[in-house]
Each structure stands twice: as C-alpha cells, then as structure tokens.
Amino acid sequence: MSLSAAANGLSVQPVRIGSGKSTPITSTSLAADPCFFSGCGAFRPVTSSLGSLWEQPGLSEGAPPLRVAITDLEVNDGDISKLVKAIKPHVNEGAVIGILAVRLPFDGDVYNSQGAVIHKGEAERPTYLLATGPQAQLHSFLREIKTKSALAGVPTNSMQLTLLDEQANAPTxxxxxxxxxxxxxxxxxxxxxxxxxxxxxxxxxxxxxxxxxxxxxxxxxxxxxxxxxxxxxxxxxxxxxxxxxxxxxxxxxxxxxxxxxxxxxxxxxxxxxxxxxxxxxxxxxxxGQLPEAWWVAWNRSNSTAKEAPNQTDGLLLLLTSLSKLMVESGxxxxxxxxxxxxx
Known part of the structure; x- marks a missing residue:
C-alpha cells in the first residue's frame, strides 16, 4: 500500500479501527503484532466496527476522500447493513467502490462472523482491501497495489480485483x-x-x-x-x-x-x-445482483465444508449490496x- 500510495502521490494516514473509534498509528506494519488484533500490550481491546472508518470526519460535498480498510470482512454478527449504510454517503458524493482480495497462508484459529471458532490449523485466509474514493484515484491505486504485490511474489491466482463501478454497469x-x-x-x-x-x-x-x-x-x-x-x-x-x-x-x-x-x-x-x-x-x-465468479467461490455458505476456512461469511451478500450502490439509473x-x- 505504501509503495502504491507513493506512486500515486498519496500520503498514508493509518488508523486502527474498533469499537466505533479510530486510533492513529505510526505504521501499518504494527499489525504484524498479534496484540494489534487481540487487544493486549500497547493495544487496548476493541470489537470490530468496520463501518466506523467511513463515519470519520473528512467527507465533503462532491469531494469524497480515498479510504481503504484492510480487513477479513467478517462483519460482526453478519451486520452488513451498517457497513453499507456507512459507505453510501461517500457514494452519494461521487465515490466509487473497489475491492482487492488476496488469499494468504495462515495458521491458527479461524472465526466466523459470530466469533465462533470453525477451524484450527492451516488455511488460506482471505484478506481484503475495501476502498472508496474518486474513480481515477481509486482505480489507479488498487491496480498499482495488485501489480506491486505480484512483483513482490504474491501469486496472481491468489488475488482478485473488482472495481464495482465497472462490474455493476457491464454490458448486458x-x-x-x-x-x-x-x-x-x-x-x-x-x-x-x-x-x-x-x-x-x-x-x-x-x-x-x-x-x-x-x-x-x-x-x-x-x-x-x-x-x-x-x-x-x-x-x-x-x-x-x-x-x-x-x-x-x-x-x-x-x-x-x-x-x-x-x-x-x-x-x-x-x-x-x-x-x-x-x-x-x-x-x-x-x-447489482449478478456476482462475479470469485464472490461465489469465496463466500462461506457452510461452516463445516472443507473450503470454509478459506472463505468469508456474508461475502456474497455484502458485495452484491455494495454493487447495487454503483448501479447507474436507467x-x-x-x-x-x-x-x-x-x-
């Protein structure tokens, strides 16, 4: 992200989001500390509240900011509506939505959106960059991240990029x-x-x-x-x-x-x-209702299925809901x- 931001003339202002609050941090690399997520050491405990990133000050009329969440998208208790509601004002001011997804090697406990452990051990966990902002800026930024990730050794077949303004309005x-x-x-x-x-x-x-x-x-x-x-x-x-x-x-x-x-x-x-x-x-x-193939493949519909540790609760519902926000009238x-x- 830092390299891509620099290539696009952007500065990174990282924050840790949780319990409806944002706490500025010095670097995204702090997330490598397990306490960053569990709430120990220098990090106070928090509960997930992904939508609060889009509720922070900075949205002005006709000038939506570029905001990016690095997340597993396991929205608390499946409360997708709060996240969509938080993003909608940005769309109303001209923001588009993009998502870059990558499956990464993982070893540990895998939780569902209700906080229950559904798997212990190795998995290929999806991590998402969910972004909103001005079209030209967002498209360039996410494409740059995908390119630089591939150059850094991330397998291209483990990454998926969807620009929802294009996806939602593709030819019939x-x-x-x-x-x-x-x-x-x-x-x-x-x-x-x-x-x-x-x-x-x-x-x-x-x-x-x-x-x-x-x-x-x-x-x-x-x-x-x-x-x-x-x-x-x-x-x-x-x-x-x-x-x-x-x-x-x-x-x-x-x-x-x-x-x-x-x-x-x-x-x-x-x-x-x-x-x-x-x-x-x-x-x-x-x-807005037609998903991309990877949305279906990465969506967790059965927590006991073999692929469940490598999938995400509510992904299909979330992405189709966000896609509807991008649908042009008529x-x-x-x-x-x-x-x-x-x-």
Missing part, C-alpha cells in the same frame, strides 16, 4: 446457447407459436428450442460452452413470460433451478413443466437470456 449478458438435460433432446429450429412463426434469423437475441417428449430441463448460457457444475439458484434469476400474439403466456411452474458463473459467462438451469407446450421467456438478473438488466420453445 445475452443468451448464446441452449441445451437440454438430458443432452441432445432439443432441436434449434424455427417455431410456430400461436399464429406466428419465429426464427433465429429474425429474432437474433433469442435462443430457440423444439423440446422432445419428456424434456423438462434446459440450460441457457451466454457461452457456446455452457457450464455443467451448477449451484442452487439462491433467488438470483428471475423468470418471466414474454407476451406473444394469440398464445397464453402463463409460466406457471417454470423456474430457475441453478446457475454457474465461469469468468464473465453465466449459465442458468430452467425447469419447464410438460404442461407448458410453448412460449417465450426471459431469464434475467437485475443490476440501465438494462445485468443479464437478459431470452428463449422461445415448443414441444
């Missing part, structure tokens, strides 16, 4: 492929729906599927090679019928059952009951996957 993802489960049970041909015919040539943003008898499951994907290792949907995807002339567009029983993120590509699994003989639908994800959905089908 569209469907480029449709497959059935089981495979090879559909044909991609022009369809007769109601009193009109539809084809890929006149409806380029749609995927087309003629379903064989008994097929209920489809996978829509933004990639020519759809994902196969899907996760439960978690309410990520909305399914809605698209009105067509002379056809009942009720989508009763049609639902998203899973999804997979691979890089910037999205695959959605959809169940279509046999009672649905044809129609058109859209599987959409609102802006934008299209993050993903809009359209399908026309018949049996």
């Amino acid at each position: 993802l569209l469907a480029k492929n449709v497959t059935s489960t089981p495979a090879n049970q559909i044909k991609e041909v022009p369809l007769r729906l109601g009193d009109k015919s539809y084809s890929p040539y006149s409806n380029a943003n749609y995927q087309f599927a003629k379903l064989e008898s008994g097929v209920q499951g489809l996978r829509l994907s933004t990639s020519a090679n759809p994902g196969t290792d899907l996760q439960p949907d978690m309410g990520l995807v909305n399914i809605e019928g698209i009105a067509l002339p002379a056809i009942d567009m009720g989508m009763k029983g049609t639902r998203a059952t899973g999804f997979q993120l691979t890089g910037t590509d999205l695959t959605v699994a959809i169940d279509i009951p046999e009672s649905q003989v044809g129609g058109a639908l859209r599987a959409s994800v609102p802006r 934008t299209t959905p993050a993903a809009s996957l359209c399908l026309a089908f018949s049996r």
